[in-house]
Amino acid sequence: MSLDLINLIVQATGESLFMVAVAALFGTLFGLPLGIFLATSRKGELFEAPAVNKILGVIVNATRSTPFIILVVAIIPFTRLIAGTSIGSGAAIVPLTIASAPFIARLVEGAIREVDSGLIETASSFGATPLQVVLKVLIPEALPGLVLALTLAVVSLLGYSAMVGAVGGGGLGDLGIRYGYQRFMPDMMLAVVVVLIALVQSVQTVGDYLARRVNRRLRNR
């Protein structure tokens, strides 16, 4: 494989990582509070608001059931509004964020719901405000689950990012399609797949390690 091609792979890897990192960041920024709210706003819960909970739940489900490639194309006007353009890695962050936020929210909701409700009651009985319960009890106690949820989100984002080539987003997936598939370069395709596997593998390893580090429930760390 020529140096040019290797350069292409390096550049595409950089684009993928950039898109995934920024989208994961924004996705978490929106998804974490949304997930916490979803986990604490049913009837009788901390931020009781069953109607809002239902509406947000429907919106989250709707976003999650839209195939990503369709979402990318469908929201092009919105992407242009936010990013100033609808083409390129920067612009691709918009659909990636919109797809990942509800996904992260559902994962966060699951992790938060795992926290023993007795702990919420304990903190409340000490006179904790709902916000204190979230910051001092729910997030710290759910942290191992949250770390694993974010790991899963990043892995999924790597997969999604392969599709943003459709709007000129670049990245590894785009490289694989344009060179590996359309130009009949199986070695390029193989290289892209290997790099993606390595990336996913490292993300998962780091995520598992961090989750174990923050988990105090295990006796032997």
Added chain:
Amino acid sequence: MNVRQSSTALRPIESFPPIAPDVEPAPMVRFEAVSKTYPAHRGKPSVRALQDIDFGVPRGSITGVIGRSGAGKSSLVRLINGLEKPTAGRVFVDGRDISGLAGHQLRLAQRAIGMIFQHFNLLSSRTAAGNIALPLEIAGWSKSDIATRVSELLDLVDIADKRDRYPSELSGGQKQRIGIARALATGPSVLLSDEATSALDPQTTRSILDLLANINRELGVTIILITHEMSVVRQLAREVVVLDAGEIVERGHVADIFTHPRHAITQSFLTEVLGDAVPVSLSSRLQPQRKPGDQAVIRVLVRGVDGGDTLVSRLAREFAVDVALLSARIDEIGGQHVGSLTLGVPGDEARLTKVLSYLSQRQFSVERLGYVA
């Protein structure tokens, strides 16, 4: 693990009013005609958890609230710490109507109530010291004040060496000590114990109960023990409230209630610690009719009457018979003898009648169980 005996570690916590010995102080917790009904929900009918609850917990006392599961104990606790509102009536804690508070005022009042739990409810993400610091952080204490206070509390519950351990590295008894330290952190005037020893083995239970007694004595904290275990009430409480199906069926001094139980549920709690079952080997041989040469089997209940412990030898002397002691259990509750003796009395019916009247004259209640060969 021994409970720390030195009183230097048990410094009184600030803001606790001294108890005036000569005046009858207002109760620390007072239920006024309280009822709690949970509305029907998702097809389940509404539940009347508590009805017409009316009682006071004396300041500085250790009061037991005993009942079977479903008796309304949990609802009672949640009304005291303001997690739930009564459907009717009012709940006062330290003179304040906690059932009428909301928002910030409620949270301030809740900080004056400590609580310990059956399953400890410690944060797994925090060390022992971190868990104890939680209520102080919630109350907005400064970092340095928290550090000082946490050290005091670790000493108080005698677990200073575990300060940086996580709950997963601690035993049940150690976890409950941390729970107690956490509950006492903000210097509450009331400590609610919700089945705090139910998940512990008997020896650990003993040491936790000793610690609670110590805290009550040294700090003057009023303790309310919610439990389904008679042994806990017996070891620690001076006052007891017996709950059944959401109503108070008996209340008063532990010794009075358990020496003269009036309600079936109280009787059953008593039976639990004393056991009044006739041994199977005996009951299978019991006959309702006397045959010549049989001895009568009687059960004598000892309920706060003096002389239960020497009864057998006195009977033997009085009637010059060898009274057989078939089974017996005598215990001390609130300084009084409580228990039952199953005795075999040889001889004819005339002698038995004399024995029975001798016993009833001395305030023992007696039951004729039957006859054995």
